[in-house]
Amino acid sequence: MQVHFVDTTFRDGSQSLWASGMRSGMMEAVAGDMDRAGFRVIEVPGNAIYFKKLVRDLKEDPWRLMARLADLMPNTTKACMASTLNLNLFGAPTPLVLGKLFFKRLYELGALQRAQLMSNTQDQIARDFADLFGAYREIGIEVVPGICYSLSPRHSVDHFRRKTREVAAWKPEVIYIKDAGGLLTVDRLREIAPAILEEAGTIPVELHSHCTTGEAPMVYAAALELGIATLHTGIPPLAEGSAQPSVLRTARNAISAGHAVGLDLDRVQSVSDRLMEFARIDGMPLGAPSAYDAAQYVHQIPGGVISNLRHQLASIGLQDRLEEVIEETVRVRADMGYPVMITPHSQYVCTQAALNVQAGERYKVVLDELLLFARGRYGEDSGYQDMDEGLRDRLLENPRGKELAAKTDTTPQREMTLAEARALYGGANVSDEEMLLRAMMQGQSGDIEAMRAAGPWRQYAGADPVISRVIERFGACKSLRHLEIRRGDDALVLQRG
Numbered sequence: 001m002q003v004h005f006v007d008t009t010f011r012d013g014s015q016s017l018w019a020s021g022m023r024s025g026m027m028e029a030v031a032g033d034m035d036r037a038g039f040r041v042i043e044v045p046g047n048a049i050y051f052k053k054l055v056r057d058l059k060e061d062p063w064r065l066m067a068r069l070a071d072l073m074p075n076t077t078k079a080c081m082a083s084t085l086n087l088n089l090f091g092a093p094t095p096l097v098l099g100k101l102f103f104k105r106l107y108e109l110g111a112l113q114r115a116q117l118m119s120n121t122q123d124q125i126a127r128d129f130a131d132l133f134g135a136y137r138e139i140g141i142e143v144v145p146g147i148c149y150s151l152s153p154r155h156s157v158d159h160f161r162r163k164t165r166e167v168a169a170w171k172p173e174v175i176y177i178k179d180a181g182g183l184l185t186v187d188r189l190r191e192i193a194p195a196i197l198e199e200a201g202t203i204p205v206e207l208h209s210h211c212t213t214g215e216a217p218m219v220y221a222a223a224l225e226l227g228i229a230t231l232h233t234g235i236p237p238l239a240e241g242s243a244q245p246s247v248l249r250t251a252r253n254a255i256s257a258g259h260a261v262g263l264d265l266d267r268v269q270s271v272s273d274r275l276m277e278f279a280r281i282d283g284m285p286l287g288a289p290s291a292y293d294a295a296q297y298v299h300q301i302p303g304g305v306i307s308n309l310r311h312q313l314a315s316i317g318l319q320d321r322l323e324e325v326i327e328e329t330v331r332v333r334a335d336m337g338y339p340v341m342i343t344p345h346s347q348y349v350c351t352q353a354a355l356n357v358q359a360g361e362r363y364k365v366v367l368d369e370l371l372l373f374a375r376g377r378y379g380e381d382s383g384y385q386d387m388d389e390g391l392r393d394r395l396l397e398n399p400r401g402k403e404l405a406a407k408t409d410t411t412p413q414r415e416m417t418l419a420e421a422r423a424l425y426g427g428a429n430v431s432d433e434e435m436l437l438r439a440m441m442q443g444q445s446g447d448i449e450a451m452r453a454a455g456p457w458r459q460y461a462g463a464d465p466v467i468s469r470v471i472e473r474f475g476a477c478k479s480l481r482h483l484e485i486r487r488g489d490d491a492l493v494l495q496r497g
Contacts, residue, residue, distance in 0.1 A: 013238030123379025337383030
């Protein structure tokens with residue numbers, strides 16, 4: 001069987017291991033070789049969340065990055081998570097017309113050809129698919145919905161069969177199994193994959209998992225046995241740990257099992273060597289194989305959420321009670337009807353658990369989001385209908401919950417025209433790219449100005465890391481005046497002035 005690979009290094013690898021902190025210069029330095037390595041798809045940081053991260057924290061221009069990646073990777077399909085047309089997930093939603101324009105501009109740049117969606121965490125099929133499929137197909141972007149895996153009494157084989165059938169009715173280009181928590185086991189994959197493949201019919205199925213529990217490499221090997229031919233992997237150091245399996249290890253395993261991979265593994269290894277050097281220079285962590293962790297199957301908290309939870313508890317002096325909060329998370333999730341532990345549910349469950357521990361009484365203080373959860377705000381997929389009846393009744397009677405429900409306007413907001421949106425975010429003389437940045441940043445123009453004031457992003461050498469280290473050592477050794485390295489007709493000469 002011919003095995004294909006979706007590379008996650010720039011997007012999910014960076015998000016899982018470096019808090020989305022991969023520098024634009026790092027991507028720029030290796031993108032050309034990644035384009036020539038033979039990947040079927042390469043993920044890029046091409047949605048509003050990553051744009052805001054680049055502007056606010058890294059002080060780098062996301063539009064310039066998208067243009068560079070388009071130039072350097074013209075031969076490979078580029079993808080990103082694109083489950084919403086809203087450019088501001090945390091605050092006042094932006095007009096749909098701006099979301100459509102955002103993805104249209106990315107497509108026109110050559111920076112995005114594939115939109116990956118979530119299907120079964122917040123009733124997305126019923127609520128969002130019509131808008132999303134319509135918008136992306138009008139632009140020319142492939143639509144790839146993910147069937148989100150979870151482990152609970154609700155998430156049976158029949159659940160995944162039914163959800164795949166509902167997704168397949170939209171005739172997407174691809175369907176993928178999205179195991180964000182790294183919870184799939186070989187035995188469980190062998191139970192659910194045949195049902196998903198049967199309902200998908202002729203639609204190709206891919207697998208996306210994380211190494212959180214240490215099981216993902218074996219799950220990927222089992223997926224190949226079951227006929228799933230496309231796997232989501234990363235390039236070390238942005239692989240393993242809480243990210244995807246290493247493409248190098250996965251490809252070798254596939255070859256050993258008699259499959260063809262179609263990758264230039266020497267080129268991929270060269271990219272890995274350079275990324276390792278960049279990580280060393282910047283002091284970034286290296287993804288490493290994870291030991292088997294049975295506790296992950298109990299609490300199911302994503303690695304990034306645990307890191308944030310640890311930080312939040314330390315800020316209120318509860319750092320010594322992390323294990324207690326994790327244990328309470330298990331109980332809160334069961335009370336809530338077993339929502340999939342993916343954004344936003346994982347954050348709500350963990351925050352409510354922390355509030356319960358801090359208050360010393362369960363649900364003495366309740367998140368607004370949990371009050372809305374009990375009222376069905378997040379749909380049938382969230383599990384609200386399977387909530388603990390006593391808790392649900394209590395939350396429905398909560399005065400704050402009634403107040404929130406009264407304030408919530410369920411009637412659709414009148415959609416703006418592009419001209420109206422442009423007037424709101426800068427006027428006729430503002431470019432599309434600038435207007436979209438302003439909409440994402442919600443009037444916080446200081447972040448955009450600070451990004452521009454920071455100047456061009458830092459460059460990273462795309463050459464052999466050994467040469468980089470020689471140059472670095474030459475700079476540090478003040479007594480060395482002249483260094484010359486020759487290989488055939490090529491020469492590197494370093495001369496101190």
